[in-house]
Amino acid sequence: MYIGSIDMGGSKTIVAVLDESFRILTQTRFEGHEKDWRIHFDRTVGLLRECCDTLNITIQDLDCLGVIPPGMVENGILLLAPATGWRNVDMCGEFFARTKIPCIATDCDVNASAIGEADLDGIDDFFWMNISNGIGAAIILDGENYPGANGVSGEIGHVKVEYDHPRPCPCGQQGCTEAMASGAAIGRRVQETAETDPGFRRKFEEKGLPVNAYGASVLAREGDKTACALIAEAGKYIGRAVAIALNVVNPPRVFVGGGVSQSLDLLLPYIREEIEKGTVEFARNVPIEQSRLGYYAALKGAAAIALRAWKKKNG
Numbered sequence: 001m002y003i004g005s006i007d008m009g010g011s012k013t014i015v016a017v018l019d020e021s022f023r024i025l026t027q028t029r030f031e032g033h034e035k036d037w038r039i040h041f042d043r044t045v046g047l048l049r050e051c052c053d054t055l056n057i058t059i060q061d062l063d064c065l066g067v068i069p070p071g072m073v074e075n076g077i078l079l080l081a082p083a084t085g086w087r088n089v090d091m092c093g094e095f096f097a098r099t100k101i102p103c104i105a106t107d108c109d110v111n112a113s114a115i116g117e118a119d120l121d122g123i124d125d126f127f128w129m130n131i132s133n134g135i136g137a138a139i140i141l142d143g144e145n146y147p148g149a150n151g152v153s154g155e156i157g158h159v160k161v162e163y164d165h166p167r168p169c170p171c172g173q174q175g176c177t178e179a180m181a182s183g184a185a186i187g188r189r190v191q192e193t194a195e196t197d198p199g200f201r202r203k204f205e206e207k208g209l210p211v212n213a214y215g216a217s218v219l220a221r222e223g224d225k226t227a228c229a230l231i232a233e234a235g236k237y238i239g240r241a242v243a244i245a246l247n248v249v250n251p252p253r254v255f256v257g258g259g260v261s262q263s264l265d266l267l268l269p270y271i272r273e274e275i276e277k278g279t280v281e282f283a284r285n286v287p288i289e290q291s292r293l294g295y296y297a298a299l300k301g302a303a304a305i306a307l308r309a310w311k312k313k314n315g
């Protein structure tokens with residue numbers, strides 16, 4: 001089986017073909033976006049054809065197509081893509097017109113990734129947390145995403161985890177998890193520390209590491225005390241957020257995805273410490289694991305949602 005998957009971000013579009021086990025058979029991408037969505041869609045379908053060529057198949061051999069939209073989608077219609085300014089685009093209709101492959105557009109990358117996690121091994125109940133440039137989460141109950149009344153359940157990135165020294169959050173509030181412990185927030189803390197501590201900054205230069213969350217995680221693995229302290233701080237904030245989720249949802253397990261999840265082993269002791277302090281006893285003993293989807297979680301999630309729709313239709 002061949003599943004087409006498209007992750008349309010504001011800064012890049014990734015196109016892939018996967019099999020029914022969500023293995024990526026081939027993928028390609030282009031950076032930036034076209035002003036005119038029609039041209040962008042044509043380019044995207046061009047890449048999909050290239051992927052098919054690589055696999056010696058034609059686009060008609062794809063069984064279904066899943067798309068992560070660059071903004072808010074309702075019934076397959078992209079209402080607004082903030083980064084590109086596109087409005088009211090019938091994503092599924094436009095892709096179907098260009099490919100003749102049944103297409104499903106997901107509501108958001110985090111929810112799609114969580115469905116991918118569920119379908120990878122048939123796990124039905126868990127809390128899925130994505131920590132990358134932003135922080136989002138999904139609640140999977142009986143294998144389905146619980147959307148909430150207005151589709152904004154799981155906004156764990158915007159619970160308050162710091163009251164004394166809160167940082168401003170893109171949502172307009174202060175001290176949210178996203179403002180304190182997203183990949184971008186950790187990166188800012190690393191840069192600030194490097195600016196005031198020349199010895200710390202030199203370590204990045206000597207090792208050719210970027211002065212960001214990833215660079216700090218490499219130094220922390222080598223035992224650098226300052227890097228370890230920054231990781232501990234991020235872990236504390238993430239732990240406070242997870243504690244709230246455990247108290248409210250009481251999930252049987254938690255998966256963490258996104259770039260920062262690569263450092264989950266470093267963060268986990270501090271996450272656990274906050275969970276000990278901040279949860280009721282019976283919500284506490286929950287496995288917290290790194291997502292099994294890896295870096296391309298969204299692509300796999302879009303494929304999972306497309307496959308679900310295909311199975312529904314084909315029995």
Ligand SMILES: [Zn+2]
Nearest residue numbers: 158169171176
């Ligand atoms: Zn916020």
